[in-house]
Amino acid sequence: DAKTTQPPSMDCAEGRAANLPCNHSTISGNEYVYWYRQIHSQGPQYIIHGLKNNETNEMASLIITEDRKSSTLILPHATLRDTAVYYCIVRVGRASGSARQLTFGSGTQLTVLP
Amino acid sequence: SAVISQKPSRDICQRGTSLTIQCQVDSQVTMMFWYRQQPGQSLTLIATANQGSEATYESGFVIDKFPISRPNLTFSTLTVSNMSPEDSSIYLCSVGLEDEQFFGPGTRLTVL
Secondary structure (H helix, E strand, O other): OOOOOOOOOEEEEOOOOOOEEEOOOOOOOOOOEEEEEOOOOOEEEEEEEEEEOEEEEOEEEEEHHHHHHEEEEEEEEOOOOHHHEEEEEEEEEEOOOOOOOOOOOOOOEEEOOO | OOOEEEEEEEEEOOOOOOEEEEEOOOOOOEEEEEEOOOOOOEEEEEEEEEOOOOEEEOOOOOOOOOOOOEOOOOEEEEEEOOOOOOEEEEEEEEEEOEEEEEEEEEEEEEEO
């Protein structure tokens, strides 16, 4: 699985958009970009994933650059409950034919400030 | 989605003893994963557990230290054997469904 690089920490004002960057310059054509977050003392929670098109769900938007070497997770209106460590993970999708474990990097500690 | 429960949620154990952590899933899954999260660190995969076969361990983890059972498609156990303070961590089980992966709440282990 391709390695990812994220800033170790970021702050965001409550109610503002939080934009979390991730670099994955060695991503392969069949690898997806996944985002998870881990709120303190809880298990990681799936947020969103994508291959090459931008994706949006009820939690967040995922913007993937055209060359797929980087992406940005956007939380449109951050709340205090969004304070967590956010992990950007690259791995092959289900179409690879086997369930794959996730390889976690260090992630970004997002702190939403009141 | 999948709902995963773990028991115990936390424990404090003495050096040299063993602890078995249980993981229960509300649906049948082929593969279950066990992760460790040491204090202040990210998650590290310990092993992958298939029903009906021996678990596959990652580099640095061995079966004698972390024996795993997978008796059916909804349940697994991880044992932390002959514990030392370095084993103090959060242990999480996880399952893959479709394109997502779901995690249990974790078991917080402190070894004195």
